[in-house]
Amino acid sequence: QVQLVESGGGLVQAGGSLRLSCVASEGTFSNYAMGWFRQAPGKEREFVAAISRSGSNTRYGDYVKGRFTISRDNAKPTVYLQMNGLKPEDTAVYYCAGRQHRLVSIYGYDYDYWGQGTQVTVSS
Numbered sequence: 001q002v003q004l005v006e007s008g009g010g011l012v013q014a015g016g017s018l019r020l021s022c023v024a025s026e027g028t029f030s031n032y033a034m035g036w037f038r039q040a041p042g043k044e045r046e047f048v049a050a051i052s053r054s055g056s057n058t059r060y061g062d063y064v065k066g067r068f069t070i071s072r073d074n075a076k077p078t079v080y081l082q083m084n085g086l087k088p089e090d091t092a093v094y095y096c097a098g099r100q101h102r103l104v105s106i107y108g109y110d111y112d113y114w115g116q117g118t119q120v121t122v123s124s
Contacts, residue, residue, distance in 0.1 A: 029077030
């Protein structure tokens with residue numbers, strides 16, 4: 001089974017950028033559709049972005065469209081989340097997740113494997 005470790009979080013001012021990385025170990029990364037989710041204090045976990053096994057298909061949450069970009073490098077094997085135009089409401093713990101399926105999903109319950117999360121804090 002795949003194991004996932006996120007990195008790249010931190011403190012950034014509004015309007016700034018961060019790139020999150022999620023490195024996979026064990027398993028065959030190219031067999032997994034990948035997603036990013038986030039959870040802010042006192043709020044439910046929400047979908048951010050997802051990418052298919054080949055990278056040819058992506059989905060985004062409405063609140064990040066045009067600002068965030070998900071990508072992957074199956075050779076590394078890593079999935080990325082480039083976050084531009086960050087807003088204070090983007091503050092959350094960001095999790096990457098994997099599912100051994102060809103289709104992407106926007107639902108957390110479809111994912112079997114999760115990383116430990118990385119904190120993103122956006123100051124106003």
